[in-house]
Amino acid sequence: MKKITFTLNGESRTVAVAPHEVLLDVLRDKLGVKSPKVGCERGDCGACTILLDGKPVRSCLILAVEVEGQEITTLEGVGRDGPTPLQESFIRHNAFQCGFCAPGIVLAATALLEKNPKPTAHEVQEAISGNLCRCTGYEAIIESAVEAGRQGTARARKPAARKSANR
Amino acid sequence: MKFVGQSATRIDEREKVTGAAPYADDLDFGPNLLHAEIVESPHAHAIIKKIDVSRARKVPGVVKVVTGKDFPYTFGLYMQDRFIFARDRVRFVGEQVAAVIARDPVTAKRAARLVKVTYEPLPFVLDLKEALKEDALLVHPDLKNYGHCAWFFPVPDTNIAHWRKTRKGDIEAGFREADTVLEDTYTVPRYAHCAIEPHVIVGQCDLSGRLTLWSSSQSPHTQRHVFAAALAPLGLKHQDIRVITPYVGGGFGGKAGVSMEIIAAALALAVKGAPVKVRWTREQEFYNTYQRQGVIARIKMGVKKDGSITAIEHTLHWDAGAYVEYGANVVNAVGLSATGPYRVPNVKIDSVCVYTNLPPGGPYRGFGYSEFMFGLESHINRIAKMIGLDPVEFRRRNAIREGDTLPYGAHMNPCALVDAIDKTAAEIEWGKKEEAAAPNKVIGKGFACFWKAPAMPPNAASAAFLKFSEDGSVNISVSGMEIGQGYLTVMAQIAAEVLTVPPEKIRVETPDTDRNAYEWQTVGSHVTWGCGNAVKAAAEEARAKMIEVVHRVHGFAKEDLYLEDERVKCRAKPDFALAFKDFVINGIQTPRGNFLGGPILASGMFMPEFTSATGDPETSQGGHPNVHYTVGAAGIVLEVDKETGKMRVRKVVLAVDVGQAINPDLVKGQVVGGMLQGLATALYEDIRYSPAGKLLNPNFTDYKIPTALDLPDAIVPIIIETPQPDGPFGARGVGEHTMIPSAPIVANAIEDATGLRIKSLPLTAEKVALELRGIRYDDVKGETMGLCFMGDPQKYAFFAKSKA
Numbered sequence: 003m004k005k006i007t008f009t010l011n012g013e014s015r016t017v018a019v020a021p022h023e024v025l026l027d028v029l030r031d032k033l034g035v036k037s038p039k040v041g042c043e044r045g046d047c048g049a050c051t052i053l054l055d056g057k058p059v060r061s062c063l064i065l066a067v068e069v070e071g072q073e074i075t076t077l078e079g080v081g082r083d084g085p086t087p088l089q090e091s092f093i094r095h096n097a098f099q100c101g102f103c104a105p106g107i108v109l110a111a112t113a114l115l116e117k118n119p120k121p122t123a124h125e126v127q128e129a130i131s132g133n134l135c136r137c138t139g140y141e142a143i144i145e146s147a148v149e150a151g152r153q154g155t156a157r158a159r160k161p162a163a164r165k166s167a168n169r
Numbered sequence: 170m171k172f173v174g175q176s177a178t179r180i181d182e183r184e185k186v187t188g189a190a191p192y193a194d195d196l197d198f199g200p201n202l203l204h205a206e207i208v209e210s211p212h213a214h215a216i217i218k219k220i221d222v223s224r225a226r227k228v229p230g231v232v233k234v235v236t237g238k239d240f241p242y243t244f245g246l247y248m249q250d251r252f253i254f255a256r257d258r259v260r261f262v263g264e265q266v267a268a269v270i271a272r273d274p275v276t277a278k279r280a281a282r283l284v285k286v287t288y289e290p291l292p293f294v295l296d297l298k299e300a301l302k303e304d305a306l307l308v309h310p311d312l313k314n315y316g317h318c319a320w321f322f323p324v325p326d327t328n329i330a331h332w333r334k335t336r337k338g339d340i341e342a343g344f345r346e347a348d349t350v351l352e353d354t355y356t357v358p359r360y361a362h363c364a365i366e367p368h369v370i371v372g373q374c375d376l377s378g379r380l381t382l383w384s385s386s387q388s389p390h391t392q393r394h395v396f397a398a399a400l401a402p403l404g405l406k407h408q409d410i411r412v413i414t415p416y417v418g419g420g421f422g423g424k425a426g427v428s429m430e431i432i433a434a435a436l437a438l439a440v441k442g443a444p445v446k447v448r449w450t451r452e453q454e455f456y457n458t459y460q461r462q463g464v465i466a467r468i469k470m471g472v473k474k475d476g477s478i479t480a481i482e483h484t485l486h487w488d489a490g491a492y493v494e495y496g497a498n499v500v501n502a503v504g505l506s507a508t509g510p511y512r513v514p515n516v517k518i519d520s521v522c523v524y525t526n527l528p529p530g531g532p533y534r535g536f537g538y539s540e541f542m543f544g545l546e547s548h549i550n551r552i553a554k555m556i557g558l559d560p561v562e563f564r565r566r567n568a569i570r571e572g573d574t575l576p577y578g579a580h581m582n583p584c585a586l587v588d589a590i591d592k593t594a595a596e597i598e599w600g601k602k603e604e605a606a607a608p609n610k611v612i613g614k615g616f617a618c619f620w621k622a623p624a625m626p627p628n629a630a631s632a633a634f635l636k637f638s639e640d641g642s643v644n645i646s647v648s649g650m651e652i653g654q655g656y657l658t659v660m661a662q663i664a665a666e667v668l669t670v671p672p673e674k675i676r677v678e679t680p681d682t683d684r685n686a687y688e689w690q691t692v693g694s695h696v697t698w699g700c701g702n703a704v705k706a707a708a709e710e711a712r713a714k715m716i717e718v719v720h721r722v723h724g725f726a727k728e729d730l731y732l733e734d735e736r737v738k739c740r741a742k743p744d745f746a747l748a749f750k751d752f753v754i755n756g757i758q759t760p761r762g763n764f765l766g767g768p769i770l771a772s773g774m775f776m777p778e779f780t781s782a783t784g785d786p787e788t789s790q791g792g793h794p795n796v797h798y799t800v801g802a803a804g805i806v807l808e809v810d811k812e813t814g815k816m817r818v819r820k821v822v823l824a825v826d827v828g829q830a831i832n833p834d835l836v837k838g839q840v841v842g843g844m845l846q847g848l849a850t851a852l853y854e855d856i857r858y859s860p861a862g863k864l865l866n867p868n869f870t871d872y873k874i875p876t877a878l879d880l881p882d883a884i885v886p887i888i889i890e891t892p893q894p895d896g897p898f899g900a901r902g903v904g905e906h907t908m909i910p911s912a913p914i915v916a917n918a919i920e921d922a923t924g925l926r927i928k929s930l931p932l933t934a935e936k937v938a939l940e941l942r943g944i945r946y947d948d949v950k951g952e953t954m955g956l957c958f959m960g961d962p963q964k965y966a967f968f969a970k971s972k973a
């Protein structure tokens with residue numbers, strides 16, 4: 003077991019992990035953060051997506067020991083002060099059905115809007131192409147993200163939400 | 170109407186978009202949670218000679234090792250043909266043989282590898298031709314002793330688990346009357362559901378004997394019932410079993426009934442006191458839940474010059490896999506409806522459910538209709554062409570209408586199929602030839618109709634409880650499952666319409682069999698209709714109770730009282746308005762100072778009392794097995810690259826008669842999602858088994874499902890509303906239907922574009938490219954296979970007995 007420390011949704015966390023432990027399992031089972039989902043455990047589905055230093059990555063492919071000192075955001079860290087404009091757009095569009103893919107897709111779209119505040123539909127498609135959704139046919143998801151950008155609610159995350167640490 | 174017919178926001182969307190929605194795997198069970206790992210058969214068919222668990226048991230952290238000897242009980246929804254763990258023999262690669270329960274998953278996995286199972290491999294049948302030959306090796310020698318539902322007809326000492334025969338009119342006379350007869354064979358391989366959430370279940374039997382299961386399921390009450398039946402020898406009864414189902418991460422039929430969940434129920438009993446989790450890996454999700462069954466179908470159709478169909482003979486042989494406890498009912502449903510949505514005076518259907526040594530088949534969105542409509546709708550295009558009739562016009566002329574006699578003798582419900590056909594044809598500009606920009610590309614158009622009825626036992630019931638809170642908000646507890654379709658929202662909208670309470674003030678709870686009202690299961694696209702009726706009845710009862718108490722206190726005539734804007738109002742006294750929040754819990758104060766009334770509570774129930782499954786086994790005449798059909802049409806504009814075979818969907822249109830769209834936006838969601846799921850079965854999902862019966866591509870790298878980059882250029886949903894007389898506000902189901910026509914529209918469009926008629930799914934780019942070069946795919950397909958008929962489908966001999 004090795005102690006690692008990293009920032010999780012704005013808060014510094016320390017946890018003891020074995021070298022073989024996967025970040026997804028550590029987040030879910032040791033830290034109680036349940037929004038990243040287990041879908042395939044081999045990098046195919048994107049259900050386990052988290053933001054690592056702001057970039058969407060698959061937490062099932064990362065060893066927990068690798069994230070020492072880094073900043074991790076899960077969906078729990080995104081809408082802390084109420085849903086973001088992007089999340090509101092998803093809600094308005096009835097974008098998700100079963101919702102199992104939603105944590106991963108919301109994060110992937112959040113990361114996209116942060117670097118590209120007004121994405122085209124195709125840019126959204128590319129950004130979420132690693133996140134499988136079996137229910138929706140993606141159409142409403144794509145529309146929601148494009149519309150959130152168009153409405154100039156550029157920041158997917160409110161600045162306050164990013165910093166609101168230590169809850 | 171104020172709430173019904175509106176595209177209301179889903180009442181679960183906020184929870185889902187914020188990550189708050191709990192799924193079964195997200196629930197916490199504390200440090201005492203145990204984990205199970207399954208020991209699986211590496212053989213398609215073998216005798217289990219010996220299981221040595223001694224080494225596994227010694228691994229530190231292992232709590233228990235369980236084998237078939239510990240639970241020698243059978244289970245099955247419609248046919249009790251499965252043991253909880255394989256006992257003397259295994260029947261497919263991946264079948265559960267034993268389980269190791271340990272403190273953590275890694276230990277369980279390590280110890281499972283130490284369980285030593287000695288097998289004596291047996292010959293196996295993967296091929297339908299082998300499975301049906303005279304002296305076939307029997308997958309279930311004991312078939313004649315299995316319990317099953319009253320409407321199954323197994324053939325003892327064969328691999329035929331069920332044979333649904335439907336006979337209407339005089340089939341031979343029908344063919345004699347025809348000017349043109351076309352007969353051909355179509356094949357559809359197996360497919361996988363691929364819900365993104367794998368099956369997961371936690372079972373806990375406390376020391377008082379109470380068994381609770383937290384299950385990712387479409388069927389909480391049915392699970393309780395199947396568990397109670399299977400575990401009855403251990404003294405368990407319904408009252409001892411509780412199934413709790415939080416949100417489900419996609420079902421599509423894969424989480425209907427009971428598949429792997431029985432393992433957790435048994436294991437919980439083996440380690441009383443501690444919760445034990447069984448979570449399927451993605452691989453197991455592919456090979457040990459249900460798969461969509463493969464089918465080979467022979468269609469013989471007769472038509473007159475004017476295009477009217479005189480006869481359809483449809484023979485379907487289904488590869489149902491090693492266990493058919495649910496899959497045989499898919500076969501049954503098709504056996505009743507394999508004419509498609511057409512008026513056909515002379516019908517002969519044989520739908521035959523065949524055991525093979527492949528993973529169990531079962532329900533998948535469309536419940537057999539996707540499978541048979543591929544062949545039927547391909548066939549219709551061809552026969553229309555033979556008589557020189559436009560295929561859309563051909564369908565118009567034969568389209569089923571209200572009151573028409575169905576294949577089994579009952580009558581068709583109201584529907585507007587012709588309207589759906591016309592609107593779809595107009596939307597894809599049927600008849601207008603389109604030119605592709607690039608020289609190697611061609612554009613074709615495809616068209617198909619569809620229909621589907623829920624396949625339900627005649628006494629499948631739905632029920633609802635309804636109560637108010639002090640603020641006038643409402644809680645409804647039902648046991649249908651929110652599997653993504655928007656069921657919770659639709660129930661809220663139905664209650665909202667009756668009670669005048671907006672849907673956002675209505676909470677609809679996910680099921681807990683101890684607390685929520687009964688629901689048979691969330692399958693067959695029936696819950697909007699069946700459970701919607703129950704919720705409507707509950708809301709109406711609540712309304713009556715509210716009116717009653719106002720009448721008692723104020724003396725207004727009950728006929729004058731009505732609900733509006735969350736108030737009780739009175740026609741005779743326009744200035745009277747009593748807000749719900751002012752009386753639905755604490756009653757109404759009388760001039761004497763006392764209170765009348767109290768908490769408003771209501772319940773509602775619905776069962777389709779007009780149905781029966783008593784049709785004659787030889788003809789299916791006489792019963793009323795289906796409640797109603799939802800019909801529609803679909804069309805596609807498809808671009809085909811003649812070099813690569815690659816296809817691009819430029820536009821796809823689907824018109825469906827939903828009776829009444831309770832929430833049009835959710836109907837559109839079903840059209841878009843279902844259509845893409847269906848297009849994937851046509852264009853690239855391609856399951857492969859080795860010649861030894863091992864699934865070769867149980868993952869998303871090798872079994873491709875659509876990504877956000879695979880969308881058609883446009884999907885156009887068209888909603889048609891011909892009210893269903895017995896539906897809530899006229900609604901009928903729509904969830905599955907949107908997937909059904911996808912494959913035949915693609916096949917028909919490929920032919921329109923290139924002249925190539927492909928009679929087997931999938932219609933992959935590879936297959937199209939090869940066939941366009943004149944290379945028969947069947948000649949080069951190699952050893953692996955998705956359909957359990959290894960030879961050339963055109964040479965498949967449908968056995969003589971089916972001619973009987």
Ligand code: FES
Pocket residue numbers: 039040041042043044045046047048049050051060061062063
């Ligand atoms: S669980 Fe990580 S990509 Fe599927």
Ligand code: FES
Pocket residue numbers: 098099100101102103104134135136137138365418419653
């Ligand atoms: S909404 Fe079900 S997987 Fe995306």
